[in-house]
Amino acid sequence: MKIATYNVNGVNGRLPVLLRWLHESAPDIVCLQELKAPQEKFPLEAINDAGYEAIWHGQKSWNGVAILSKKGQIAEVRRALPGDPDDVHSRYIEARINGLLIGCLYLPNGNPAPGPKFDYKLNWFKRLIQHGQELLALKEPVILTGDFNVIPTEFDVYKPERWVDDALFRPETRSAFQDLMAQGWGDALRKLYPNEQIYTFWDYFRNAYGRNAGLRIDHFLLSPQLDNRLQSAGVDRHVRGWEKTSDHAPVWITLADQ
DNA sequence: ATGCCGTGGAAACCACGA
Numbered sequence: 684m685k686i687a688t689y690n691v692n693g694v695n696g697r698l699p700v701l702l703r704w705l706h707e708s709a710p711d712i713v714c715l716q717e718l719k720a721p722q723e724k725f726p727l728e729a730i731n732d733a734g735y736e737a738i739w740h741g742q743k744s745w746n747g748v749a750i751l752s753k754k755g756q757i758a759e760v761r762r763a764l765p766g767d768p769d770d771v772h773s774r775y776i777e778a779r780i781n782g783l784l785i786g787c788l789y790l791p792n793g794n795p796a797p798g799p800k801f802d803y804k805l806n807w808f809k810r811l812i813q814h815g816q817e818l819l820a821l822k823e824p825v826i827l828t829g830d831f832n833v834i835p836t837e838f839d840v841y842k843p844e845r846w847v848d849d850a851l852f853r854p855e856t857r858s859a860f861q862d863l864m865a866q867g868w869g870d871a872l873r874k875l876y877p878n879e880q881i882y883t884f885w886d887y888f889r890n891a892y893g894r895n896a897g898l899r900i901d902h903f904l905l906s907p908q909l910d911n912r913l914q915s916a917g918v919d920r921h922v923r924g925w926e927k928t929s930d931h932a933p934v935w936i937t938l939a940d941q
Numbered sequence: 942a943t944g945c946c947g948t949g950g951a952a953a954c955c956a957c958g959a
Contacts, residue, residue: 692947692948692958693947693948693949695949696947696948696949697948717948717958719948719949720949743949743950744948744949744950744956744957745948745949745956745957745958792957792958792959793959794958794959832959834959845942846959849959850959851959884959886944886946886959887944887945887946887947888943888944888945888946889943889945889946898959900959927947929947930946930947930958930959
């Protein structure tokens with residue numbers, strides 16, 4: 684079973700790219716972030732025509748997350764991260780599909796830091812850590828995936844010294860990510876490629892993709908129940924080179940059937 | 942060092958992104 688995550692940066696603006704990639708890569712389950720579309724503007728018909736069922740939580744202009752599946756029913760569990768009923772951003776959706784519990788997330792960017800946006804990021808992170816603990820306590824096969832907006836280590840950025848004061852790389856951010864990982868999650872891509880340089884995002888500016896000036900900020904976190912089912916993982920980095928493409932590339936894993 | 946590009950929405954610019 685192939686599962687992917689992709690920050691599309693506008694699901695309607697990128698629809699041709701999304702459909703081309705779905706056809707080429709043929710993942711069974713897809714987590715999307717940054718739909719940038721209100722609930723009623725999600726392109727369900729085109730997604731259905733591509734062979735996928737979908738659940739989504741849209742929002743006007745910004746954020747927005749979705750889970751697509753062409754394998755098994757999507758049983759939605761929640762469409763918000765617990766812990767703050769006043770949080771109106773659409774950044775989390777969770778569902779059971781085919782024996783997997785999948786959390787699709789778009790963690791706040793947090794810039795500029797310090798400031799209220801960074802505070803929001805850290806508060807969101809606290810809620811994610813709390814929820815992560817609850818997910819692991821289920822002792823089920825769980826996947827937490829999406830755009831974490833976290834550069835986990837110096838090895839995950841082309842020029843770390845330029846990013847030390849950035850909300851994606853600040854000590855508080857890395858520390859929060861370490862706290863989450865310490866619960867027992869496995870970083871799927873790092874587990875399979877401990878020494879490879881892996882990027883999932885390249886800025887639109889300064890020919891970042893051409894220079895491979897990238898960041899690794901889209902992650903697949905697996906619960907221990909999935910440790911021995913992880914078969915392969917990768918980044919479809921060539922998609923970042925397409926016309927009218929997102930600044931992120933799709934990331935995927937494959938799991939052995941149980 | 943920098944939003945230099947790109948999106949959506951409102952309004953011919955702005956907020957936001959990483």
